[in-house]
Each structure stands twice: as structure tokens, then as C-alpha cells.
Amino acid sequence: MTRAYPLAFLSLLTYGLSIPATADTVYVTLEKDNALAVMDGTSGKLVKTIKIGKRPRGIALGKDAKQLYVAASDSNTIQVIDTASLKIVGKLPSDEDPETFALNPAGSTMYVSNEDDNRVTVIDIAQQKAIKQIPVGVEPEGIAVSLDGRWVVSTSETTNMAHWIDSRSLEIVDNTLVDPRPRYATFTADSQQLWVSSEIAGSVTVIDANTRQTVKSITFKIPGVTQEKIQPVGIKIDPQRHYAYVALGPANRVAVVDAKSLEVVDYWLVGQRVWNLEFSPDLKRLYTTNGISNDVSIVDLENRKVLKSVAVGQNPWGVAVKP
Numbered sequence: 001m002t003r004a005y006p007l008a009f010l011s012l013l014t015y016g017l018s019i020p021a022t023a024d025t026v027y028v029t030l031e032k033d034n035a036l037a038v039m040d041g042t043s044g045k046l047v048k049t050i051k052i053g054k055r056p057r058g059i060a061l062g063k064d065a066k067q068l069y070v071a072a073s074d075s076n077t078i079q080v081i082d083t084a085s086l087k088i089v090g091k092l093p094s095d096e097d098p099e100t101f102a103l104n105p106a107g108s109t110m111y112v113s114n115e116d117d118n119r120v121t122v123i124d125i126a127q128q129k130a131i132k133q134i135p136v137g138v139e140p141e142g143i144a145v146s147l148d149g150r151w152v153v154s155t156s157e158t159t160n161m162a163h164w165i166d167s168r169s170l171e172i173v174d175n176t177l178v179d180p181r182p183r184y185a186t187f188t189a190d191s192q193q194l195w196v197s198s199e200i201a202g203s204v205t206v207i208d209a210n211t212r213q214t215v216k217s218i219t220f221k222i223p224g225v226t227q228e229k230i231q232p233v234g235i236k237i238d239p240q241r242h243y244a245y246v247a248l249g250p251a252n253r254v255a256v257v258d259a260k261s262l263e264v265v266d267y268w269l270v271g272q273r274v275w276n277l278e279f280s281p282d283l284k285r286l287y288t289t290n291g292i293s294n295d296v297s298i299v300d301l302e303n304r305k306v307l308k309s310v311a312v313g314q315n316p317w318g319v320a321v322k323p
Contacts, residue, residue, distance in 0.1 A: 024280050025083075025322045026287055027068055028296055029056035032314035036070065037296075038086065041287065041321060042279055044298050044310050050086050053079050058100040059318035062125075063107025068320065074084040078123070079110065083322060093130045095121045100184075102152070104167065111152050111165075113140040113233040120154050122170060132170050136163045142185035142196060146209065155182035155196055162196055162205075164212055169182070174212045178205040183232070184276075188259070189239040197232035197246065204232055204246055206262055216262045221247055225251050234276035235290045238283060247274040254288060254299070270297035271309055275316070281323040 026039040028048070036056065038048045053072025060069050061083070068081040071094065078098055080090035094101070094112045098121075101112040110123040114133075122132040137156025144153045145167070152165040160182065164174040179201030187194055187209065194207040204218040220230050231249030237259055238244075246255040250273050251281060257268040271290025274297070278287050285307075286299040295309040296316060 023323075024282075026278075026296065027061075027320045027322070028289055028312050028316045029059050029070060029318040030313040030315060031055055031057060031291070031317045035313055036081070036086075037312040037316065039296060039312060041285060041298070044308050046310060046312055048086065049313060051133060052081070052088065053077060057317045058098065059320045060103060061320050061322055062100065062208065063103070065322045068322075069101070069103075069110070071101055071316075073097050073099055078110065080144070092123050092125065092128055093121075094123065095119075095130065095133065099246055100141055102143045104145050104152075105147055105149050111143055111145065111154075113143050113154060115141060115157075118156070120152070121164070121310075126253055127260050134165060134170060134172070136172070137161050142182055144185040144187050144194065146187045146191040146194075147189060148191040150191065151187070151194075152210065153185050153187075153194055155185050156177050157181050157183065160198075161193065162212075164208065168183065176205075176212050176214065177206055178207075178214075179203045179217060184234050186235050186237060188237050188241050190241065192300060193241075195235050195237065195244065197235055199231045199233060202227055202230040202232065204235065204244075204257070218262055218264065219256060220246075220248060220251075220255050220264060220267075222248075222253060222267055225253070228275060232290075236277050236279055236286065245277055247277050249273055249275070252290075254286070256304075266304070268299060268304075270299070270306055271295050276319050278319045278321050280321055287319050287321065289319050291315050291317060 024041040028037040042150035057073040058071035078092035097116045112121040120134040137159030139157035142155035162176040179198035181200040208217045229250040234247040244257040253267045271293035273292040288297045
């Protein structure tokens with residue numbers, strides 16, 4: 001399906017074109033290789049692969065981009081990697097089986113999903129110390145922090161809820177029922193909405209952050225693709241909230257959603273079993289990790305087309321991008 005884009009897309013182009021194109025470095029966790037792939041995002045070339053902890057998945061840059069954090073799930077730790085030397089320079093006490101995590105806006109606190117223990121571990125990064133463990137629902141995975149610093153949200157895959165944690169008290173103050181098997185959560189840049197992908201339901205739930213009530217459940221239909229293959233995971237929303245991009249797993253597509261009307265406007269064919277995605281810093285490209293085809297797809301957002309796929313290693317999972 002290909003449709004004409006509404007005029008809002010022109011605003012996104014203007015926003016993107018106002019920023020000069022820059023080179024960027026793409027970091028990709030390789031779940032089966034126990035490694036980190038480093039790629040030049042502009043040229044689309046694999047630069048280096050380094051061995052790290054066992055079964056790396058979640059990944060994020062620190063606030064100043066000098067450090068990279070990687071959840072080494074089977075090593076039961078968050079590894080700290082210096083982005084200049086690509087050396088492991090520290091470990092954070094994440095408790096068992098960390099899969100995903102999120103940082104607060106200041107970059108000083110980390111919130112880690114511990115799927116096996118049904119809790120969220122809160123880490124003071126400067127002290128390299130776990131300061132609290134918060135019991136949540138069964139099999140927590142998705143975790144997100146609002147940019148206004150008010151909320152931490154954990155989604156539990158078996159309980160099928162988004163748990164709203166007050167960032168000051170570190171206590172759950174509300175719960176929102178979502179569609180089955182929520183995998184990923186993210187706030188819009190204005191902190192007004194939470195988007196949660198549900199893998200089994202094949203949907204994305206959009207929630208009002210002020211009322212914690214569901215605004216809409218977005219579903220996906222792709223000609224020639226059976227519904228059971230449509231399994232949403234990663235979500236990225238541009239800062240102006242014009243468009244959201246949703247990785248649809250075994251459907252091998254990225255859905256493009258008008259983030260104002262909450263309607264699907266397009267699907268892009270990428271690699272096999274697309275897990276997660278990330279913008280380039282200038283918002284001109286989107287990188288997707290494709291777990292079965294073992295590559296990263298580079299999408300040109302201005303021209304709305306996939307440029308190329310880059311082989312990176314076995315089972316690419318998480319992705320982070322540094323200017």
C-alpha cells in the first residue's frame with residue numbers, strides 16, 4: 001500500500017532540511033554473536049565488530065554520547081562502553097536477565113526491566129548502584145521515561161498492562177490495560193502520549209499520559225501478509241509528532257503512521273523479522289535491525305524509500321545512533 005502523504009510531511013522535511021546532513025555512527029547489538037556491530041550510517045558500511053557480554057539486546061547512549069550502555073542479558077549486567085575507544089569500561093548492577101532499559105532525561109538514572117524477576121531495577125549511574133527494585137507485572141519488557149521526567153512506564157508481557165511509576169516516589173500509581181504481549185513503549189517528545197506495541201494482538205495502543213486512558217488501538221493490514229505475521233515491536237516517533245514508525249516483526253515491514261490522525265499511511269518492506277529502529281540525528285534516515293536476515297536496513301525518510309541493507313552479524317536486536 002502506498003498513499004499520498006498529508007501536508008504535515010512537508011513540515012517534517014523542512015525540519016530535517018534545516019539541519020545539515022552529518023555522518024553518524026550506528027551501534028547494533030548482535031544477540032547470537034555476543035557482539036556489538038559498529039556501522040557508518042552515511043556510507044552504510046560495517047566498520048567494526050567487537051565482542052561484548054552474552055546475549056546483548058537493549059542499547060542506549062549516555063546523555064553526552066561518550067558512553068554506550070548495553071544490556072548483556074545472559075551476563076546479568078549492563079555493560080558500559082567508551083564510544084571513543086570501544087572498550088568496556090564498567091558494569092552496572094542490573095540484577096538478573098536485563099533485556100531493555102531507559103534513562104531519565106538527565107542521564108543520571110537508569111530503569112531496567114528484569115523479565116524473570118517481575119521487577120524494575122533503578123540504578124544510580126554515577127554511584128553504579130541499584131537504589132530500588134520495583135515489583136511490576138509478569139514478564140516486564142518495555143520501559144519508557146517521559147521527557148518531562150514525570151513518568152517511568154513498564155509494560156508486562158503476561159499481565160498485559162502498562163504500569164505507571166511516579167519518578168519521584170518510585171511507586172506504581174496507576175495501571176493501563178493494553179493489548180496482549182506488550183513489547184515496547186515510548187513517549188511522544190511532548191510527554192503527552194505513550195505508545196505501546198502489542199506483539200500477539202498485532203496492534204499499537206496510544207494512551208493519554210494525563211488520564212492514563214487509551215486513545216486508540218492502531219491495527220495493521222498488509223496485502224499478501226497473514227495477520228499472525230504482523231507482530232509490532234519497536235516504535236520511533238519524530239519529535240514534531242508528525243509520523244510514527246513501527247517495526248512489524250515477521251511481516252518484514254515498517255508501518256508509517258500519521259501520529260496526529262493515528263492512521264496508517266504506508267508500509268515499507270525491510271529485512272526479515274524487523275525488531276527495533278532508530279533515527280539518524282538529522283532525522284533524514286531510519287535504521288532498522290532485522291533479526292533473521294542478519295542486517296540493518298537504511299531508510300531515506302525524505303524520499304520515503306529503503307536505500308540498502310547492510311549485513312552486520314547474527315540476530316541484530318537493538319540499535320543506537322551517535323552523531
